Amino acid sequence: MNTEAGTKPTLSDNEEDSSVSPPPSRPAVISIASPDEVMKLPTRWSYESRSSLLSLSENGRELSFQGQNCNGDRDAAAARSIQPIPPACGIYYYEVEIHSKGQKAHISVGFAGPDVKPSRLPGWEPSSWGYHGDDGCSFAAERHGTPYGPTFGLGDVVGCGIDFSTNRAFFTKNGTYLGSVFENVGKYTPIHPAVGLQHVGESVKVNFGHEKFLFDIDYYVLQERQKTWARIMSRPLDPTLFRSPAMSDGTAGDVEPLLPEVSEEQSKHTINKLVLSYLAHHGYVKTMKAFQNQTRNTSEETPSSPPSFDDDVEMDGIIGPSTPPLSTNAFEADIESRTQIVNCVLAGDIDAALAKTRQHYPSALDAEEGVMFVKLRCRKFVELVLESAELEKKMKAVASKEASKEEDHMGMMDVDGDGDSMVSESVIANGSARMSGYDPERSSGITELQVVTRQYEAALNSALAYGQSLDNDFKITHNLAIKNIFTQTFAILSVSDPLSAGGSITEVAGYNARVQLANELNQAILRSQGRPSNPALEMMYRQTAVCLLHLGLSQVGAAAFANMQKELLDA
Amino acid sequence: MPPAYPNVQIHKEEWDRRLHDVQISKSDLNRLIMDYLVIEGYKSAAEEFAQEASVVPEVDFESIESRMKVREALQRGDVEGAIVRVNELNPEILDNNRALFFHLQQQRLIEYIRQGRVAEALQFAQDELAQLGEHSPEFLSELERTMSLLAFDHSSSMPSSIGDLLSPAQRMKTAGEVNAAILESLSQGKEVKLVQLVKLLSWGQSTLQEHASFPKMTLDDETVLGSSP
Numbered sequence: 001m002n003t004e005a006g007t008k009p010t011l012s013d014n015e016e017d018s019s020v021s022p023p024p025s026r027p028a029v030i031s032i033a034s035p036d037e038v039m040k041l042p043t044r045w046s047y048e049s050r051s052s053l054l055s056l057s058e059n060g061r062e063l064s065f066q067g068q069n070c071n072g073d074r075d076a077a078a079a080r081s082i083q084p085i086p087p088a089c090g091i092y093y094y095e096v097e098i099h100s101k102g103q104k105a106h107i108s109v110g111f112a113g114p115d116v117k118p119s120r121l122p123g124w125e126p127s128s129w130g131y132h133g134d135d136g137c138s139f140a141a142e143r144h145g146t147p148y149g150p151t152f153g154l155g156d157v158v159g160c161g162i163d164f165s166t167n168r169a170f171f172t173k174n175g176t177y178l179g180s181v182f183e184n185v186g187k188y189t190p191i192h193p194a195v196g197l198q199h200v201g202e203s204v205k206v207n208f209g210h211e212k213f214l215f216d217i218d219y220y221v222l223q224e225r226q227k228t229w230a231r232i233m234s235r236p237l238d239p240t241l242f243r244s245p246a247m248s249d250g251t252a253g254d255v256e257p258l259l260p261e262v263s264e265e266q267s268k269h270t271i272n273k274l275v276l277s278y279l280a281h282h283g284y285v286k287t288m289k290a291f292q293n294q295t296r297n298t299s300e301e302t303p304s305s306p307p308s309f310d311d312d313v314e315m316d317g318i319i320g321p322s323t324p325p326l327s328t329n330a331f332e333a334d335i336e337s338r339t340q341i342v343n344c345v346l347a348g349d350i351d352a353a354l355a356k357t358r359q360h361y362p363s364a365l366d367a368e369e370g371v372m373f374v375k376l377r378c379r380k381f382v383e384l385v386l387e388s389a390e391l392e393k394k395m396k397a398v399a400s401k402e403a404s405k406e407e408d409h410m411g412m413m414d415v416d417g418d419g420d421s422m423v424s425e426s427v428i429a430n431g432s433a434r435m436s437g438y439d440p441e442r443s444s445g446i447t448e449l450q451v452v453t454r455q456y457e458a459a460l461n462s463a464l465a466y467g468q469s470l471d472n473d474f475k476i477t478h479n480l481a482i483k484n485i486f487t488q489t490f491a492i493l494s495v496s497d498p499l500s501a502g503g504s505i506t507e508v509a510g511y512n513a514r515v516q517l518a519n520e521l522n523q524a525i526l527r528s529q530g531r532p533s534n535p536a537l538e539m540m541y542r543q544t545a546v547c548l549l550h551l552g553l554s555q556v557g558a559a560a561f562a563n564m565q566k567e568l569l570d571a
Numbered sequence: 572m573p574p575a576y577p578n579v580q581i582h583k584e585e586w587d588r589r590l591h592d593v594q595i596s597k598s599d600l601n602r603l604i605m606d607y608l609v610i611e612g613y614k615s616a617a618e619e620f621a622q623e624a625s626v627v628p629e630v631d632f633e634s635i636e637s638r639m640k641v642r643e644a645l646q647r648g649d650v651e652g653a654i655v656r657v658n659e660l661n662p663e664i665l666d667n668n669r670a671l672f673f674h675l676q677q678q679r680l681i682e683y684i685r686q687g688r689v690a691e692a693l694q695f696a697q698d699e700l701a702q703l704g705e706h707s708p709e710f711l712s713e714l715e716r717t718m719s720l721l722a723f724d725h726s727s728s729m730p731s732s733i734g735d736l737l738s739p740a741q742r743m744k745t746a747g748e749v750n751a752a753i754l755e756s757l758s759q760g761k762e763v764k765l766v767q768l769v770k771l772l773s774w775g776q777s778t779l780q781e782h783a784s785f786p787k788m789t790l791d792d793e794t795v796l797g798s799s800p
Contacts, residue, residue: 233762238773244791264747265740271765273795275604282597284623291608291616519597536795537765538600540772542593543788547775549589550581554782562771568764569599 041089042081042193042208051077051118054197061210063195064099064203070106073143076121076196080112081208084190085162088552090560091224093161093217094193095172098133099203103153105133107202109160111169111185112194121196127189129182130196131158131171138171138181149178159215160193162186164557165228175214228561237262242270274537281526281535283339285332337361338525345518350380357521364521364528372524374474374482378489379517381470382498382509384463389497391456398449467493581785601626606764610754612639630757638753645746646739650679657749664756671752673703673710677717678745681736684720692721 044060053070054063054077063079070076085092098105113127123130123139130139133152137145152158152173159172162185169182185191195204207213239259272295279288337360344353354376357365365373467490477483488508495501498509507513523533532539544564551559605626608617614635621628637660644653654675657664665672676699683692696718704711717736723729735741754761769790776787788794 232774233767233770235770235774237770238777240789241769241773241776242790244793245787245789263740265743267766267769270790270795271607271763271769273792274765274790275607277796278600278604279620282624284620287616287619287623290619291613294613294616535600536790537603538595539590540788540790541595541600541768542590544768544772544775545593545595546586546589547772547779547785550783550785551775551779554579554779556778556782558778559775562775564768564771568603568768568771 040083040086041092042083042085042094044082044208045079045206046082046192049118050079053077054079061208062203062205063197065197065200067200069200070198073124075119076108076124076198078108078112078116078118078120078122078194078196080116080118080192080194084114084192085111085186087164087186087557088560090165090557091161091163091217091221093159093213093215093220094209095157095159095207095213095215096195097205097207098152098154098156098158099201099205100133100153100199101201104135104151105153105156105202106198107133107152107204108139108196109133109158109171109204110139110194111160111162111191113189113191115189116194121198122194127191128194129169129185130194131160131178131181133158140182148181149173157214159213161217161220162191163224165224165561167557172215175216177215177220225561225563228558229567232558232562237267242266274535274540278535278537280331280335281522283335283342283522285335285339288335334529338522341525342518342522345376345379345521346514348383348514350376350383353521354380357525361525361528364525367524367528369477369479369482371479371482371485372521374485375517375520377470378485379514381463381466381489382492382513384459384466385492386498386509388456388459388463389499391452391459392496395449395452395456398452402447402449579783581783583786586786598626603764603768609635610750610761610763612642612750614639634757638750641749641753642746645678645749646742648682648685648742650675650682653749657753660753661756664752668752669703669706671748673700673707673713674745674748676700676703677713678742680717681720681741684717685737689721 045056045063047056047060050056050063053065053067055066056063056079060082065077096109098107100107108121108123108130110122110128110130112122112125112129116122116125116128120128121130121132121139122128123132123141123145124143126141128141131137131148132139132145133156135145136147136149136151138148139145149171150173157174159175161170161172162168163170163180164186166180167183167185167187168180169185170180171178193206193208195206197204239262242262243259276288276291276295279291337356341353341356341360344350344356354365354373357376365376470486474482474486488504492498492501492505492509495505498505500506501509527533534542541564548559548562548564551562601620601624604624605617605620605628607613608620609628609630612635614632617628617635618632620626637656641653641656641660644650644656654665665675680692680696680700683689683695696714700710700714704714716733719733720729720736723733751761772788779785780787
């Protein structure tokens with residue numbers, strides 16, 4: 001059946017490409033962000049499942065009726081697309097251009113399930129829906145239709161859409177919206193775009209997004225998205241969301257006792273705590289103090305708020321019952337030291353970070369075979385290498401400056417190179433050569449170059465010595481993760497300037513690596529204290545995103561409209 | 572007809588992998604926090620946060636301050652003070668929003684009644700509120716509900732549908748409405764994004780539950796405050 005390879009809903013405008021069906025260039029869909037699911041969209045009529053009375057053009061878009069006129073309301077010649085419509089697209093829309101002898105074509109445009117006979121018009125059979133040109137009626141698995149819109153025929157463009165968030169269809173004629181129609185479309189079986197023809201001289205040409213649509217589908221989708229979002233936002237909050245799972249008795253959802261509605265106060269209270277724990281997690285101490293002061297003031301002003309929310313004590317500690325109680329001071333001290341440690345890493349002062357972590361959170365370094373300790377020591381090595389690379393650069397700069405001075409003295413230097421870069425390189429080479437054999441007697445005192453060179457040599461030696469000690473300490477490890485860290489770290493020795501080498505070397509050496517390491521260390525410390533390594537707010541965002549992803553995969557159309565990125569981050 | 576897509580079990584490993592794959596950066600989350608601090612009016616926290624997290628807010632902090640003064644006035648029960656402040660900010664806010672103006676006047680009536688100033692309450696209702704009520708059946712029934720507070724002394728005999736008017740939640744509701752109107756007049760978002768996120772999570776989890784079983788998240792204190800592993 002559907003032998004064509006699926007195509008991603010990205011667009012090539014090459015509509016004449018007939019061997020591989022072109023994916024629509026303006027897909028009327030909102031795609032959900034799913035890294036491992038490709039949304040396959042209809043791109044052409046299926047040759048195999050069409051009625052043999054229809055001839056199909058090579059590009060798979062044009063169908064024409066061949067042979068004897070079909071008999072009234074018994075026979076027809078139908079076709080459907082190769083791919084069914086993925087409900088996760090939210091709204092799907094396509095248009096058909098009608099060719100017929102008159103203004104009332106014996107043609108049906110609509111949708112059909114995979115098992116509908118190709119000898120019947122869409123709308124006559126179960127699992128099929130259609131809008132008929134001869135009488136303008138809509139048909140949903142019935143012999144007699146319901147008046148719906150105008151008739152259509154020669155030269156008209158009929159559009160056909162499905163909204164999977166409501167499972168209702170809609171049609172357009174020459175770009176005009178005709179209204180929502182049918183129920184439960186595509187709810188129980190996959191559906192395909194489908195057309196049916198009955199008379200000689202009739203043909204249809206489909207636009208599955210290959211060209212611009214007559215109807216402004218983008219605006220329609222935008223409106224529907226706003227409606228869906230508003231619907232989701234106006235739903236009352238699920239009371240079980242705010243209860244610890246331990247509090248529910250573990251029985252099935254439908255016998256759950258009725259919980260009272262979640263008040264605005266209650267959800268605001270929860271959000272305050274989410275904010276507070278987020279600030280604490282990342283060590284935004286001043287913000288946290290200011291926030292605590294303000295929330296406390298507000299709650300004092302409304303002393304008659306329900307007792308269950310009156311928890312100043314809890315707010316002070318922000319530590320729940322299951323961890324050993326910390327006083328406010330101890331709590332702030334904890335944030336303080338974590339912040340200091342993180343800042344040390346960010347500043348590249350790994351020794352200080354190591355010492356402070358050892359002092360306050362020794363178990364964070366020892367967990368998981370000491371992987372954090374290894375990472376920090378590797379970073380220290382990287383910092384030493386970077387330091388020496390920096391001095392090397394400086395040394396070369398000084399050397400070339402001195403060389404050019406000398407050049408002035410000696411007049412033209414004999415240089416073979418013809419490009420600027422060649423010149424400077426050879427100057428540096430000369431500079432270095434001269435440097436090593438420099439006779440201190442020749443100059444008055446120590447030159448700048450000598451100072452820098454000594455610094456560079458010292459830095460390089462200490463980097464190499466540190467690398468040696470790392471190697472000695474860990475060469476016997478069988479831990480693959482740790483071995484990997486080593487390989488990646490030592491790779492930076494293969495280039496002279498790790499920060500501009502690009503690729504994985506720069507990734508290991510660059511500032512972002514510090515940020516990442518600081519973050520990892522913070523998480524390791526929190527884990528060692530028996531606390532979650534991500535703030536609840538972040539977990540909440542992730543949980544919501546994965547719910548939406550799975551709703552999309554579970555064919556819930558509304559999920560496509562609930563675009564977190566757009567609604568929460570981009571605005 | 573049976574649903575085509577049966578209830579499936581999503582295993583924790585798969586779920587955790589997906590959680591891990593979600594693209595969300597600390598700076599995105601920081602912006603959500605800033606949005607909350609600004610809209611909810613935590614001015615000094617917003618200022619500290621701008622420094623500590625280097626997040627640039629899209630408003631000047633002074634506008635937060637004036638919005639908060641309005642809110643504080645309402646929460647104290649000083650409705651007149653709040654109205655003066657709103658008009659100082661922008662007189663069009665109350666001119667263009669009849670419902671908001673009515674709710675503020677209703678709140679003023681409630682505060683008279685709370686303080687036992689019955690004569691003033693009656694006078695105020697007749698002078699100011701009755702004519703507003705004439706224009707809208709909704710306002711009229713609200714006015715009647717408020718006036719029936721006078722029929723009860725402050726005792727337990729009061730039905731909660733009426734007694735609620737005296738609760739702090741009623742003050743919060745009015746204050747929230749005013750806050751939203753001011754934000755709108757500053758053409759600033761008025762829906763707190765974190766609130767939207769909570770709603771989206773609530774809808775997402777309960778809808779997905781109809782299709783699949785999966786590891787649910789709850790926002791109980793222990794989870795939220797990060798004390799459980």
